Amino acid sequence: MSNLNLEKIIKDFPVLSQNFNGKRLAYLDNGATTQKPSQVINAMSEYNKHSHGNPHRGAHQLSIKATEEYDLAKEVVRQFINAKSIEEIIFTKGATESLNLVAQSYGLDNIKENDEIVIAISEHHSNILPWQRVARLRGAKLKYLYLNAEGRITPEEIVNKISKNTKIVSIAQMSNVLGTINPIKEIVDYAHKIGAIVIVDGAQSAPHMKIDVQKLGADFFVFSGHKLMGPMGIGVLYGKKELLEKMSPYLLGGDMIEYVTEQDATFAPLPFKFEAGTQNVEGAIGLKAAINYIQQIGIDNITEHERKLTEYTMDKLLSIPYIKIQGPKNMDNKGGIISFTVDDVHPHDVATILDSYGVAIRSGHHCAQPLMKYLNLPATSRISFYLYNSMEDVEQLIYAIKNIRKWLGYAS
Amino acid sequence: MHLDEIYTQLIMEHNKSSHNKRHLNNPNIAERGHNPSCGDDITLELKFNNNIIEDASFVGHGCAISQASTSIMIDLIKGISIEEALKLVETFIGMIKKEITDDNELEILEDAVALKNISNMPARVKCAVLAWHTLKEAIAKQNVQ
Ligand SMILES: [Zn+2]
Numbered sequence: 074m075s076n077l078n079l080e081k082i083i084k085d086f087p088v089l090s091q092n093f094n095g096k097r098l099a100y101l102d103n104g105a106t107t108q109k110p111s112q113v114i115n116a117m118s119e120y121n122k123h124s125h126g127n128p129h130r131g132a133h134q135l136s137i138k139a140t141e142e143y144d145l146a147k148e149v150v151r152q153f154i155n156a157k158s159i160e161e162i163i164f165t166k167g168a169t170e171s172l173n174l175v176a177q178s179y180g181l182d183n184i185k186e187n188d189e190i191v192i193a194i195s196e197h198h199s200n201i202l203p204w205q206r207v208a209r210l211r212g213a214k215l216k217y218l219y220l221n222a223e224g225r226i227t228p229e230e231i232v233n234k235i236s237k238n239t240k241i242v243s244i245a246q247m248s249n250v251l252g253t254i255n256p257i258k259e260i261v262d263y264a265h266k267i268g269a270i271v272i273v274d275g276a277q278s279a280p281h282m283k284i285d286v287q288k289l290g291a292d293f294f295v296f297s298g299h300k301l302m303g304p305m306g307i308g309v310l311y312g313k314k315e316l317l318e319k320m321s322p323y324l325l326g327g328d329m330i331e332y333v334t335e336q337d338a339t340f341a342p343l344p345f346k347f348e349a350g351t352q353n354v355e356g357a358i359g360l361k362a363a364i365n366y367i368q369q370i371g372i373d374n375i376t377e378h379e380r381k382l383t384e385y386t387m388d389k390l391l392s393i394p395y396i397k398i399q400g401p402k403n404m405d406n407k408g409g410i411i412s413f414t415v416d417d418v419h420p421h422d423v424a425t426i427l428d429s430y431g432v433a434i435r436s437g438h439h440c441a442q443p444l445m446k447y448l449n450l451p452a453t454s455r456i457s458f459y460l461y462n463s464m465e466d467v468e469q470l471i472y473a474i475k476n477i478r479k480w481l482g483y484a485s
Numbered sequence: 486m487h488l489d490e491i492y493t494q495l496i497m498e499h500n501k502s503s504h505n506k507r508h509l510n511n512p513n514i515a516e517r518g519h520n521p522s523c524g525d526d527i528t529l530e531l532k533f534n535n536n537i538i539e540d541a542s543f544v545g546h547g548c549a550i551s552q553a554s555t556s557i558m559i560d561l562i563k564g565i566s567i568e569e570a571l572k573l574v575e576t577f578i579g580m581i582k583k584e585i586t587d588d589n590e591l592e593i594l595e596d597a598v599a600l601k602n603i604s605n606m607p608a609r610v611k612c613a614v615l616a617w618h619t620l621k622e623a624i625a626k627q628n629v630q
Contacts, residue, residue: 422550451524481549482498
């Protein structure tokens with residue numbers, strides 16, 4: 074059905090071959106975290122067996138090896154998102170830490186009273202709370218881009234909300250609840266015209282579609298390793314060099330300094346200025362292996378594969394009368410995420426019942442409570458695909474969904 | 486764990502039935518309880534006559550487990566004393582935490598024993614105990630007044 078060798082890919086993921094309660098596993102919770110191929114697991118294991126040392130310190134062989142591997146991982150990330158130099162790539166714990174870093178550093182450095190920060194109502198809490206704090210501390214205003222009936226941000230909304238007082242726009246490229254791909258290019262162009270900078274949360278997009286930060290024009294771009302088959306605890310902050318250079322350090326401590334005296338310190342150059350303390354080298358190695366894996370398959374092939382699965386699933390769900398899909402019902406600017414509700418059945422029960430059929434999905438507010446309130450829903454159930462999902466997963470899902478209401482005593 | 490050990494007939498009936506889902510006239514206390522992680526959100530209303538829970542009801546929304554557990558609890562506590570109600574709460578929470586396993590001891594829970602299997606489902610324990618914790622909070626506040 075597509076340009077990737079699915080059978081071979083599935084074999085790369087040990088976790089997927091497991092049975093739960095005698096049921097084949099259909100892992101459809103990739104928006105939460107993704108599984109790791111042997112290539113990633115082995116790369117981390119090899120590093121621990123042969124190359125583990127503290128990088129950028131000491132002159133022994135292991136320290137040198139670890140430094141080389143760490144720097145190489147950074148270069149792989151740079152190429153993956155097409156940044157200009159590795160000085161613009163900062164390793165963090167994940168997208169959440171990256172967003173907090175930008176808010177605490179760039180945000181507090183630059184936001185003044187009565188300035189405006191604009192985010193979307195569909196943001197993940199990690200792209201809301203840091204800006205609430207900056208706005209509160211600085212007496213600035215936090216404004217929201219709202220969605221139209223289809224769940225999308227319209228051009229009019231962009232022009233209405235981003236004003237001459239706007240200094241920062243921070244927005245997810247892909248909604249983790251609705252799967253909508255936001256008009257980033259339009260937002261960046263308009264924000265730049267007005268003099269605001271734009272932070273793009275790529276946690277849900279970078280694993281699934283081609284990213285070119287230069288073409289996108291984003292001032293900052295963040296993503297997490299574990300959502301693209303890498304380990305948890307490693308993530309990336311990309312920032313334009315001229316912005317990063319002017320920013321205050323976020324964490325202070327070892328490895329991020331030049332000179333320290335009793336009362337003062339000067340900071341190391343980029344990117345080390347933002348990497349205080351011993352870094353997650355093992356995580357960086359895993360992230361590198363994950364990106365290599367993606368590149369070997371081809372990111373465009375992954376996008377296309379997920380698109381076919383999502384489109385097919387959506388058509389099936391739309392034909393079931395008691396299922397309501399939240400957000401767009403067509404594939405225009407939409408990634409591999411579908412949020413839905415089942416009439417008369419709470420999303421919590423949906424997740425428990427699907428789990429008993431071997432189908433792993435997520436139910437809840439998806440760390441997006443303002444969006445849930447906006448949609449007037451307590452929670453939704455979410456299906457999210459990745460490259461190793463198959464039509465078999467979809468059929469298993471649809472079969473399980475058709476059985477949900479029966480368990481709660483409804484005829485159909 | 487098989488589904489029919491969780492979604493039993495009794496739980497389904499209580500989930501669908503709305504006989505306890507209403508407002509009381511002038512309740513002595515209305516106590517809200519919610520699980521932020523999953524969105525179960527109930528408000529328990531109680532009417533006391535001295536030491537006796539004269540009437541009880543709830544409003545709100547949530548999953549089948551939380552709704553059924555609340556409804557079953559309300560059936561049990563109507564007309565009994567505060568002390569007896571607290572004994573039920575302790576027994577129920579003990580059952581879900583697997584600290585009380587003796588069937589004789591669990592007998593006082595009557596229909597609520599149907600929720601025993603939830604103790605094998607860590608993800609749903611909060612749903613089952615929500616109403617009972619809320620009742621305990623409500624009684625604590627009533628005693629202060
Ligand atoms: Zn619940």
